[in-house]
Amino acid sequence: MRKVRWITVVMFVVGIFAIGGVASPQEPIIIGSVEPSSPPGSIAQGSEAIAGIKLAIEMINEQGGILGRPVEVIFEDSMGIPEKGRAATERLIVKEKVSLIVGGNHSSVCMAMSDVAHSYNIPFVNVNCWSDAIREKGYNQWFNTSVNNSRIAVGGAEFVKALGAKRVVVLAENTDFGIGLARGFKKHLATIAPGIDCNYTVLDREAKDFTPALLGLAKFPPDVVVPIMDPPTGYIIINQLFEYGIAPTPKTWLLDLDALAELPDFWDNVKEGGKYLTGIALFHPLMKLTDLGKNVRKRHIKKAGREASRVVFQGFDAMWVVSKAIERAGTLKTDAVIKALGKTDLIGTRGRITFCMDKGPFYQQWVEVPYSIIQFTETGQPLAEASIVFPPEQATAKPVRPRK
């Protein structure tokens, strides 16, 4: 009887430990993220990217985490400044000991961060840095679910050619992204339509009044004005182009190549200047989403109370790609994860994601990022009601000009 009692006690204790072992929280996988959360960085885009990354983490943890472990993200603020981004990346790697980093806004910041990731051999998945120069470095740690300048330049140039323009002026911000995209756009336009005269002016991203740069355009308006500027400066320049009667007008088209029209604060800032604006859009509610994308959109609308922007999807996709790569690698060892990332072939929010491995501007780049060119025809028009005007196979309407 006494023996039975002892066996019962021992089994009870072992049982408690066993249950405790199963139920005890496992050590989480820590992933780093660097996004701008203060100026001069684009806080709006940083917030959207963070929202997408958090949604991905939420869904990953709901599905049991990665390799059975929960996932946590440590966010650092780049302030949109290269040195801050570099320091933030180094801090995540050295102090927080993260195995991977997801994030990036502002190409000049990504240029700096990519060097750090490369020197520490830490995989980095880029959310929203478009500059080709980052890809052209050829770092095997650097992967891009974000669109790149070359793809946007091609799309924009083909649209301008389709408009039948003769003279185009690009107003580009003084960053790797802005200048890189302006050059790429001009170069591609010269290739596909050598007759079009295209010039670009570089403007300060931190400036507020662009009058001196616009006075000349007011006197000799071109056929198309193409601003390439992140918000809030992008909004300011659109307003001032409208204020000086430069674009959009019956003569001059306004083509935004920074995908500003998708951002939630666009109409809070642009107002009348946004009517008849045409712009590149990496997400439009009429655009085809995958089941995963529909789920993400639904969750974001429920959480944020507003439509998801493309940056939300970009943040989500980057984190999703990382989680699946770790699963495939079966380990957090960087070389194995880099190898697994290179073999990515999965369905993201907006399509099938694979990485091109050809050196150059598309190196380790998701090439087929879907895009369209949309046009607002009313002030305050929701994105869902904006017309898709290009490419022709997606178009829901032809581009229209203001009557006066």
Added chain:
Amino acid sequence: MDVFITGIIMGTFYALMALGLSLIFGSLKIVNFAHGEFFMIGAYAYALIAINLKIPLVFVLFSVVFIGIILGVTVERLLMRPLYQKFTEWGAMRDEYAIIITFGLSLFLMNLANQIFGPYPISGPGLRPLRERIMIGDIVMMSSHRIIAFGVGAGVLIIAILLVRYSPWGKVIQAVSQNRFGASIAGINSTQVSSIVFGISGALAGLSGALLCPIFSAEPFVGALPAVKSFVIVVLGGMGSVPGSILGAYLLGVFEQFGAVYISYTYRDTFGFLILILVLLLRPQGIFGEKAREV
């Protein structure tokens, strides 16, 4: 001509900002590093009141001026007064404390705005729709909003100058600016003067933010650039000199525009510093500043 006109218009907004800063320095010998945040709060106040209350914009501007006065007086009462209240008793006024406090206040207000209003910029309605433009022949000079904002700004500037120069309160401010201790001996309540000066400064910066809000958009860090320009202007004109600040503001506005159009837009903000260096080389005390010697 259009370059000159836009320079004068920008100069007026700069002058509104710089005048308050100059008055504070004149009477308290304090550099208010939170001046740009008064601008930012003015811009937010304008946008939020105009959008949410939908009252006539004239009343919105008056509300912004009132908010600016309250803000200025509150900052003086809570943060500045402890620094100089013993000055009349030959206590030591610590300038460096003022620098630290106003710098800290600047960071606090920026981050507070970021927490309250969020990171997304917001633009208020124009005093006239931006589509209404002033034209000479076929050439658009600028929007009606900018012209009206210029008119309001210039009017307020003239009133402020006349008040400072001729009104009894203005004379009291001048007396304190010339010699705070002497003014106290003559029976002037220098503490009250400091409150008035901070109130005027808050109102002018707030109004400047409100007038430019439809063009610049309100966001937590919108005041940084106007504040830097104001510091340049105040040093250019002569620390604490009201006429110097106004002349400095117009000089900066016009030179910036000409430099940006005829030399290079990229170096637009550099021209201000270039003028500053040139003036300080020739007149280290600024255009209207007085040579001073401390014993």
